[in-house]
Amino acid sequence: MRSRALTCVALLTGLAVLGGTASAAPASPEAFGTAGRFDRPHSGFAPQWTKLRDGSPEQVGLDRAPIDAAWNQLRAWTEKQGTANPLYAGAVGVLVHDGVVVSKGALGHALRYADDKGTELPKDKWVPMGADTIFDMASISKLFTSVVVMQQVERGKIDLDRTVASYLPAYAANGKEGIKVRQLLTHTTGMQPFIPLWRDWPDKPSRIKAALESKLQQPPGTGYIYSDLNLITLAVLAEQVAGAPLDVLVRKGVTDPLGMTDTGYNPPKEKLHRVAATEFAVVPPRGMVRGEVHDENAWSLGGVAGHAGIFSTARDMAVFGQMVLNGGSYGGKRVLRPDTLRDMTVNYIPQFAPNQRGLGFELNQHWYMDGLAGQRTAGHTGFTGTSLVIDPTSRSVAVLLTNRVHPTRTWGSNNPARRAFARGLAQAMGVRPVQGPDAWYSGAPDARDATLTTPALPGAKVATFDVFVDTEPKLDKLTVEASVDGGTSWQPVPLRTGGRGAPEGPQEALSGSGHRSWWTVLADLPEAKDVTLRWRYSTDAQSSGRGVYLDGIRVWGPTGLVLDGEREPRRLTADGWRTARH
Incomplete structure (x- = not known):
């Protein structure tokens, strides 16, 4: 338990672990222009001379x-x-x-x-x-x-x-x-x-x-x-x-x-x-x-x-x-x-x-x-x-x-x-991917589940990814679920997050709006020979948000990577998700 907790801390601070590196932190707001960017929030008023x-x-x-x-x-x-x-x-x-x-x-x-x-x-x-x-x-x-x-x-x-x-x-x-x-x-x-x-x-x-x-x-x-x-x-x-x-x-x-x-x-x-x-x-x-x-x-x-x-x-x-x-x-x-x-x-x-x-x-x-x-x-x-x-x-x-x-x-x-x-x-408005040219995106309509699923992964222990969440708080949720029986049954896995506005402590699901920033996430997986993962974005009957982005998906075993979503996106099965560069 202690080694797994230390792994979580290391990943969330961007340190090298488990034979790889955690996702890079997003660039500062000053690194890109802010016009047209949903993920580059302004903190103050517009210039007072701004006229339509x-x-x-x-x-x-x-x-x-x-x-x-x-x-x-x-x-x-x-x-x-x-x-x-x-x-x-x-x-x-x-x-x-x-x-x-x-x-x-x-x-x-x-x-x-x-x-x-x-x-x-x-x-x-x-x-x-x-x-x-x-x-x-x-x-x-x-x-x-x-x-x-x-x-x-x-x-x-x-x-x-x-x-x-x-x-x-x-x-x-x-x-x-x-x-x-x-x-x-x-x-x-x-x-x-x-x-x-x-x-x-x-x-x-x-x-x-x-x-x-x-x-x-x-x-x-x-x-x-x-x-x-x-x-x-x-x-x-x-x-x-x-x-x-x-x-x-x-x-x-x-x-x-x-x-x-x-x-x-x-x-x-x-x-x-x-x-x-x-x-x-x-x-x-x-x-x-x-x-x-x-x-x-x-x-x-x-x-x-x-x-x-x-x-x-x-x-x-x-x-x-x-x-x-x-x-x-x-x-x-x-x-x-x-x-x-x-x-x-x-x-x-x-x-x-x-x-x-x-x-x-x-x-x-x-x-x-x-x-x-x-x-x-x-x-x-x-x-x-x-x-x-x-x-x-x-x-x-x-x-x-x-x-x-x-x-x-x-x-x-x-x-x-x-x-x-x-x-x-x-x-x-755009949301710039953290890694590579694109990210997985879901703006699922009301009363819909969108899933992004891995194949069965032998020896999987930990998953890491970057997420941009802008949803109706508490009602529209992103859950990471694991199956140890080939997808017959699923259970949520605890998530630990880091980044501006990220919730503290283990989370069963992620939701919320207003922070408009990418979070780095670690998911601690159940002990099993083979583990299948899915990211499930669920919406209620009305209201929504900007949607959810996933990037830098990686799953780790004791000796290193067992899935690299950046290099192997075709290994992920998407229902209600699509790759997006915006």
């Missing part, structure tokens, strides 16, 4: 094929699949990498249906999506409210650690007197998610009063409850301390400085022809909602609310995302200080995993960020079918705007499209 410019995937070292595949999926989802309804009537998307708009497009229709039953309008009444189509952003509006609040923090008018009631005395009702402003931003107030302000109160003053005085669902600080009431409260607080309405604060503090000319509340009539329709509302009886905010509570508050109400285009939202990557500035205009943006993208609620929240931003959510997810990846979604993903580690932005509630919210979720779009950009 149109280009191509190839200009920044990306592989076009995964992006094209994502667009093909998005296009298919605009139409019925058999008897199933479309995921959405139409979509507009923008992908940004290293300041370059590498892909953009518009699919389907901004207006297609006449009622909530899905009756189609005559085709000459359909309105196609365009690059400049304006969408109801729904809860992405919360990011604009959060930015306005943090601007007031920078000016010393709001203290995140003061109680909300010290600014808004009415908020103290129903046991909320101790809740801090920071808890509103992180959704840890314990407030209930929603109350029907539009239905149960007659006018805006009574609705605001009801939101402030709302009862708690659970004690503050004891859990995470995503609540529109938190952001309604934050907007009222910002208006109180700044002495101006929310729409003015957003316009003067965010959209005007950033040149987001199509972003704001209550789109003017002259832009109505560019606005995507949302739902045919029966209760309340609003008919086909187009050009007014879809959210009923925001509608009842005049279209301007902390939780919903913003309309925008994909290009404008890409500018917002680049502002975040730049540390708070864009086009020579600073919206927030870098330290403020850094604070906004720290996870303040690790105790409430898998929920991860900064100050306003959602963080590291595979259910829509997919392959772009990581500890620093920030974003938000909107109920109407919108999503924004901002990945500082690769300096990338993915904006996907759909009208998935047109004609009705009951047709389902567009989360598969959100994931596919983010995954396309992630897989377009």
Whole structure:
């Protein structure tokens, strides 16, 4: 046992052992360019002068094929699949990498249906999506409210650690007197998610009063409850301390400085022809909602609310995302200080995993960020079918705007499209093999096992390999399994890993995201005359990551190598794996 432990230590530190050498450590980030590289993460903000410019995937070292595949999926989802309804009537998307708009497009229709039953309008009444189509952003509006609040923090008018009631005395009702402003931003107030302000109160003053005085669902600080009431409260607080309405604060503090000319509340009539329709509302009886905010509570508050109400285009939202990557500035205009943006993208609620929240931003959510997810990846979604993903580690932005509630919210979720779009950009970025010109790669689809299997290896004792793992944590796993009966039965073997972000101690499986680095791995094999090995990558029913790479596979016996995967790749049987140089 002691000699085997020493072997593990030696291999993981790159020392010569068992008649060979361990895999070479990956080159430093400075050894190669970082553009187009998923495995060369950035640690800081992009240069503050970075401004969006149109280009191509190839200009920044990306592989076009995964992006094209994502667009093909998005296009298919605009139409019925058999008897199933479309995921959405139409979509507009923008992908940004290293300041370059590498892909953009518009699919389907901004207006297609006449009622909530899905009756189609005559085709000459359909309105196609365009690059400049304006969408109801729904809860992405919360990011604009959060930015306005943090601007007031920078000016010393709001203290995140003061109680909300010290600014808004009415908020103290129903046991909320101790809740801090920071808890509103992180959704840890314990407030209930929603109350029907539009239905149960007659006018805006009574609705605001009801939101402030709302009862708690659970004690503050004891859990995470995503609540529109938190952001309604934050907007009222910002208006109180700044002495101006929310729409003015957003316009003067965010959209005007950033040149987001199509972003704001209550789109003017002259832009109505560019606005995507949302739902045919029966209760309340609003008919086909187009050009007014879809959210009923925001509608009842005049279209301007902390939780919903913003309309925008994909290009404008890409500018917002680049502002975040730049540390708070864009086009020579600073919206927030870098330290403020850094604070906004720290996870303040690790105790409430898998929920991860900064100050306003959602963080590291595979259910829509997919392959772009990581500890620093920030974003938000909107109920109407919108999503924004901002990945500082690769300096990338993915904006996907759909009208998935047109004609009705009951047709389902567009989360598969959100994931596919983010995954396309992630897989377009390269991962450089550690040894030789290529590595084994699996980006297995949902609910699939991919296996890479050796023949029976006489005298096998130890396996070593390099691995790059970017998966949905804990749910999508790479397991190394051994069989001593010719493949009839399999058992996992313990793994020891080394490298940035590698787990400590013996592991039965490897998973996770965010570290974006190669690990060196040792697998201690069972005692047997012949041992067959397989690397099994298993995915669950939804969400994914960039995928898994294997390189430098070697299996050792007492006298040296019994398998060299670099020199003998044909001895490995691949199902769901392929060799890749990217």
